[in-house]
Amino acid sequence: MLDPAAEARLLRRVREAVFLQARNVARRDVLVSCAADAGIDTHAFSVLLDADAGAHGLASDLRDRQLLGVRQFPTLLIATATGERPRTLTVGSPPWARVESALLSALAIPGARPAPAPTIDAALRAYRSGTTPEFATLLDITPQHAESQLAAAGATRHPLDTGHHWTANPHDRPNRHADPLQPFPSKRIH
Numbered sequence: 001m002l003d004p005a006a007e008a009r010l011l012r013r014v015r016e017a018v019f020l021q022a023r024n025v026a027r028r029d030v031l032v033s034c035a036a037d038a039g040i041d042t043h044a045f046s047v048l049l050d051a052d053a054g055a056h057g058l059a060s061d062l063r064d065r066q067l068l069g070v071r072q073f074p075t076l077l078i079a080t081a082t083g084e085r086p087r088t089l090t091v092g093s094p095p096w097a098r099v100e101s102a103l104l105s106a107l108a109i110p111g112a113r114p115a116p117a118p119t120i121d122a123a124l125r126a127y128r129s130g131t132t133p134e135f136a137t138l139l140d141i142t143p144q145h146a147e148s149q150l151a152a153a154g155a156t157r158h159p160l161d162t163g164h165h166w167t168a169n170p171h172d173r174p175n176r177h178a179d180p181l182q183p184f185p186s187k188r189i190h
Contacts, residue, residue: 002040002041002044002045002048003039003040003041006038006039006040009037009038009039010034010035010038010040012038012127013034013035013037013038014031014034016129017030017033017034019131020131020160020165028046028049031045031049032045032046032049068085068086070088072091072092074091074092074093075088075090075091076088076089076090076091076099076102077089078103078106078107080106080107080108089102089103089106090102093137095137095140096117096137096138096140097114097140100114100115101114117139117140117141118138118139119139120135120139120146120149120150120152120153121153123135123138123139124150124153124155124166124168124169125168127168128167128168129165129166129167129168130165130166131160131163131164131165131166132146132147132150132163132164132166133163135149135150135166143163147164150166153169154169155167155168155169156168156169
């Protein structure tokens with residue numbers, strides 16, 4: 001990847017292109033546009049894309065998947081000791097509370113306890129946009145409750161064929177230092 005810090009932005013932009021805009025992300029021009037939107041140098045991105053620079057990594061991932069017996073996506077694997085063969089922790093997309101519980105159990109950290117769910121304001125600062133189901137899953141609430149919280153937080157609702165896409169108030173400052181994989185300090189293991 002040209003800019004590891006932009007990787008999460010690129011993946012988010014690709015998801016938005018396919019799911020919110022019905023764009024064909026298998027097309028080169030769409031991927032280059034997504035890279036530009038994510039702040040990645042499009043010339044360098046195009047050179048790597050045309051050279052099939054990710055083929056070796058993908059082939060390695062496919063070999064690992066077969067060796068580890070992974071049959072579904074996503075599958076979360078964990079190895080708690082050096083040299084230990086990774087074992088399956090979760091399969092599919094379970095609620096965060098189940099993933100967190102499985103992690104805490106596998107890691108057996110003394111005194112570790114589940115963290116409270118993030119707030120809608122923290123979610124909007126970290127992600128800036130998302131669909132109702134995404135926010136509901138993240139916050140572990142019903143979609144109806146997510147919509148009422150998003151509206152109360154001043155997020156802008158955009159209708160979709162299957163629900164709504166929400167964007168943060170442009171006057172709210174984004175959290176540019178947030179790690180998109182762990183955007184809420186409260187989600188880290190205590």
